[in-house]
Amino acid sequence: MLDKSIQYYDVLMKRKIGTVISNPSLPPGFTFSFFKLGDEKSWAEIETYVGEFEDEKRTKVATITSWWNYTELKRDPWIHWMAVKPQYQGLGLGKAIVFKAMMNLREIEGDKDVYLHTQTWSYKAINIYKKAGFDITSERGLGGYENNNYGEALFILKNYIR
Template sequence: MNNIRLYMAHDLTNIPVQPLPENYQFSRLQKEADKKHWAEIVAAADEFATKQAALERFDHEFKPHLSETKQRMIFLQTHDGHDAGTATAWFDTWNRQTIGRLHWVAIHPEYQGKKLGKPLIAEAMNVLASFHQQAYLRTQPRNLTAIRIYRQFGFEPIIRSQRDEQAWNAVYSQLQNR
């Protein structure tokens, strides 16, 4: 079950308001060289084994769409410029139509537990809503805290197979036991 990917969808209405704590601000990717900030955050949050692997993913996924990336890649920073988190209000094809995708949500470990994830997700969802009417995300069964937050934001599980149903039932069971 560790290899399975879970999908969730949202119609991008009723996005909860989540105030950003004082001393934090949102910014966007300004120039390609800022990709190192994204890579540092996602690598530190264990989304990639190394910063180099994250940089390679950026070059593969975002560099071909740099103008879109500048509009859609969000950074959460302290007022003195330290990177605390990132999320991308991306896009993808789903059922043969382009919809939004909540993508690469990560909080740097130094800033985890400071109530920054929900404001970051809300900001990304608002950016998504400015481009799309629907969005989806992909997660893993081990990301129970994230799944709980996504559910609070109104994301609903997508069940396309018996395997999906079994995985979601296991997730629900784990969430109830926490």
């Protein structure tokens, strides 16, 4: 769930090449499924449940997107839109889908640096990303993100991240 009680700042994170990826583990009764036509409704519902959107409809419980952004002419693998419905948080689903997305990116792209954009409101997700080997980066201009408020974001997050 987003914590909109704290100041919003963009946060960029980077998982360096060579970082070990643990095998994803889901609790009993859950399975991974890859996007198929029609899943956009479930995706919107999940993002609404965690406070990213105001409106939705349908029924999956977690989502993550593996994608690519360009930094100038270089194509970099990125993670986007990780979310787990609140009633399913705390079961390890967020960690599992992040690890699964990392394995998929490595299979497609090889072992490369991987980036993601998040925000201070998502400090719970930042803790999951850190378990997957991501660190907050001060790099600028990655994938079109300026990262101008790196210092301010770190100041707020020092009370929330492990």
